[in-house]
Amino acid sequence: MGKFDGVLLASDFDNTLIYTEEALRTGAPVPPLPERNRESLTYFMAQGGRFAVSTGRALAAFLKYAELVPMNAPGVVCNGAALYDFQTGEYLETALLDQRSLERGQVILDRFPAAAVEAYHIGNVIHAVHPNEFTRRHEHLTKVAVTETSSLTEVPLPLGKLLFEAEHGTLEEIVAFLRGQGWAGDYELIFSGQTLLEMTVKGANKGGMVRRLAGRLGISMEHVYCAGDEANDISMLTASREGFAPANCIPAVRECGATVVCDAREGALADVVAILDQRY
Numbered sequence: 001m002g003k004f005d006g007v008l009l010a011s012d013f014d015n016t017l018i019y020t021e022e023a024l025r026t027g028a029p030v031p032p033l034p035e036r037n038r039e040s041l042t043y044f045m046a047q048g049g050r051f052a053v054s055t056g057r058a059l060a061a062f063l064k065y066a067e068l069v070p071m072n073a074p075g076v077v078c079n080g081a082a083l084y085d086f087q088t089g090e091y092l093e094t095a096l097l098d099q100r101s102l103e104r105g106q107v108i109l110d111r112f113p114a115a116a117v118e119a120y121h122i123g124n125v126i127h128a129v130h131p132n133e134f135t136r137r138h139e140h141l142t143k144v145a146v147t148e149t150s151s152l153t154e155v156p157l158p159l160g161k162l163l164f165e166a167e168h169g170t171l172e173e174i175v176a177f178l179r180g181q182g183w184a185g186d187y188e189l190i191f192s193g194q195t196l197l198e199m200t201v202k203g204a205n206k207g208g209m210v211r212r213l214a215g216r217l218g219i220s221m222e223h224v225y226c227a228g229d230e231a232n233d234i235s236m237l238t239a240s241r242e243g244f245a246p247a248n249c250i251p252a253v254r255e256c257g258a259t260v261v262c263d264a265r266e267g268a269l270a271d272v273v274a275i276l277d278q279r280y
Helices: 021-026 035-046 059-066 099-111 133-142 168-180 206-217 231-239 251-255 268-279
Strands: 008-011 050-053 075-077 082-085 090-094 116-121 125-129 159-165 187-193 196-201 224-227 242-245
Touching: 008 206, 008 268, 021 133, 035 050, 035 268, 050 075, 050 206, 059 075, 059 125, 059 133, 075 206, 082 206, 090 206, 099 116, 099 159, 099 168, 099 196, 116 133, 133 159, 168 187, 168 196, 187 231, 206 224, 206 231, 224 231, 224 268, 231 242, 231 251, 242 268
Parallel strands: 008 050, 008 224, 224 242
Antiparallel strands: 075 082, 082 090, 116 125, 116 159, 159 196, 187 196
16 A cells, blocks of 8 residues: 555656657657656555556557656557557557548648658558658657558558658648548547647547546546646646646647646656655
């Protein structure tokens, strides 16, 4: 028994748990987990708390980093399209795209040739169509080489999400095009960075999957806390009792009411655990 029994803490990975923005932009090495975070999360779990990573990454893109992170709960991957148990090595929940989504995605690529797309197969393969400089930067960050494919319609199912990669203005035009076609209502369309647009099936977001995780663990949402820095984190920040954000978060995260702690480079999760340590 410990003071954090019945408490779930879920955190975004990139730029919340570990600051990876410089690695993405410049090709620098991905830094280690801040020692403050490691010590605090180890303490949190030793006191009965359950810690989970909630990432936009595909499982294949996170597995290489999973051993760096102390965690004792299944993780949310593919931006909420799946829940994965790292202990048993199996998916517990999935919310998947269909063949029609691939066909629509190819229409987008034909209309916006400057855009690339990564298709996240839940079998740990990332397919890419029209790979561009943003795709290559992402490959460096995730340490997973994409499998190039000439057309999205040739990518096999099942898929967790599509990730469009282009300059921000082009991505905004893609969102407008999806709305104009009447397709946007079938999906979650969320920016996870200035050059990254996430597309998952409607209802597949971090907030929804964190709720499912809490239900599986028998933990009330009154004792669920989340941390994140980007637009794709807002659904879980607002679903939890209290959302936390590192100081490097985007303005929209601050505006959603998240409690801002120190910068991710300084060990933001350690600040979160310190706050919870005073609460319980």
